[in-house]
Amino acid sequence: MIGALIARDVRRGFTGAAWLPAAFFLLAVALMPFGVGPDARLLGRIGPGVLWIAALTAALLPIERLIEPDRADGVLDQLVLHGVADETIAASKIAAHWLTFAPLLLIAAVPGSALLAMDGASLARTEIALAVGTPGLAALAVAIASVTAGLPRAGSLAGLLLLPLAVPLLIFGAANALLLEAAVSLLLTAGAPFVAGVAIRASRA
Amino acid sequence: MTSLLRFEDVTLRRGGRLLFEGFDLVLEPGEALHVSGPNGSGKSSLIRLAAGLLRAERGRVQRSKLALADDKLALDRELPLGRALSFWSDGADDAMEAVGIRHLAEVLVRLLSSGQAKRATIARVAASGASLWLLDEPLNGLDADGAQRLTGLVARHLAAGGAALIASHQPLHGEWRQMVLGG
Numbered sequence: 001m002i003g004a005l006i007a008r009d010v011r012r013g014f015t016g017a018a019w020l021p022a023a024f025f026l027l028a029v030a031l032m033p034f035g036v037g038p039d040a041r042l043l044g045r046i047g048p049g050v051l052w053i054a055a056l057t058a059a060l061l062p063i064e065r066l067i068e069p070d071r072a073d074g075v076l077d078q079l080v081l082h083g084v085a086d087e088t089i090a091a092s093k094i095a096a097h098w099l100t101f102a103p104l105l106l107i108a109a110v111p112g113s114a115l116l117a118m119d120g121a122s123l124a125r126t127e128i129a130l131a132v133g134t135p136g137l138a139a140l141a142v143a144i145a146s147v148t149a150g151l152p153r154a155g156s157l158a159g160l161l162l163l164p165l166a167v168p169l170l171i172f173g174a175a176n177a178l179l180l181e182a183a184v185s186l187l188l189t190a191g192a193p194f195v196a197g198v199a200i201r202a203s204r205a
Numbered sequence: 206m207t208s209l210l211r212f213e214d215v216t217l218r219r220g221g222r223l224l225f226e227g228f229d230l231v232l233e234p235g236e237a238l239h240v241s242g243p244n245g246s247g248k249s250s251l252i253r254l255a256a257g258l259l260r261a262e263r264g265r266v267q268r269s270k271l272a273l274a275d276d277k278l279a280l281d282r283e284l285p286l287g288r289a290l291s292f293w294s295d296g297a298d299d300a301m302e303a304v305g306i307r308h309l310a311e312v313l314v315r316l317l318s319s320g321q322a323k324r325a326t327i328a329r330v331a332a333s334g335a336s337l338w339l340l341d342e343p344l345n346g347l348d349a350d351g352a353q354r355l356t357g358l359v360a361r362h363l364a365a366g367g368a369a370l371i372a373s374h375q376p377l378h379g380e381w382r383q384m385v386l387g388g
Binding site (some may be wrong): 072 | 258260279283329
């Protein structure tokens with residue numbers, strides 16, 4: 001059931017709007033040279049940080065479709081009746097979300113780095129940091145989506161909740177402190193299913 | 206301990222309102238219970254309590270493996286009906302046949318009418334293999350043929366040693382135990 005759930009969510013992601021966060025990411029990056037001017041050295045220096053900030057804001061886009069549609073349509077209820085724990089549902093959703101979100105983001109970072117006049121080494125370091133940090137970002141997105149599911153104006157609320165909590169990922173990611181980034185990402189990935197599970201259960205009462 | 210559903214001294218409060226207090230209920234194999242009552246009397250809450258989707262404030266609920274059909278479709282709208290149902294269980298073909306929607310297997314779920322969608326939720330229950338069926342307003346949107354098929358399905362399920370808890374404010378065709386919840 002868990003494999004089937006992940007496969008279903010990945011399929012729905014790619015037939016739906018999986019390209020949207022990546023496109024938004026690229027657009028946000030493309031705005032930067034207009035904002036700070038075409039100084040290649042300056043852009044190259046701030047490039048990794050810009051890619052990270054764009055990644056965080058792009059992570060907000062899919063939040064409303066991660067949990068709420070399945071909650072409203074009774075899919076979460078039926079999964080529980082099939083013996084799947086809410087935490088397991090959340091973990092599956094995190095895995096599926098990462099699979100639809102991260103690879104496209106990593107691909108979009110390549111043209112993004114060119115727009116910021118980053119050199120190859122800098123791009124490689126940022127790609128590795130993004131690969132390490134995106135599981136934590138995906139986990140955080142699913143947890144926030146669960147907490148806000150069914151609330152009015154959930155999208156705006158999710159932004160206010162997610163961005164502050166993602167600050168450690170941003171700091172260690174942009175500074176390329178890979179071990180600390182991995183630690184934060186691991187903590188979020190391990191903790192998020194439990195937070196999301198409690199939130200999903202509470203939404204039934 | 207052969208009963209398929211057992212409520213013991215159950216109290217349930219929702220939104221500050223007391224819906225049941227000291228509530229007892231036993232469903233044995235081969236038994237169906239039709240719960241009726243006006244809107245807001247707690248029929249759906251009773252079903253969700255039986256399903257384990259709500260927790261009782263006090264008391265114990267024991268249940269065997271169950272399947273639920275309520276007003277939520279829980280089928281992927283972009284898929285053909287047959288594929289969407291097969292996500293939940295194998296053997297959906299026979300169940301679709303039994304509720305008269307076999308010919309819709311290739312139709313996208315989002316194109317189904319409300320009555321056809323209701324039949325699809327009943328088909329999911331029938332295909333589940335669960336011994337306890339929980340049906341919340343199964344007649345909503347069903348035509349006479351659909352209601353008759355539902356009665357036949359439940360009767361066969363009971364004959365095979367299953368049990369059913371059916372909440373409906375409409376009269377059902379079967380000769381089943383009745384319970385009326387207060388307003």
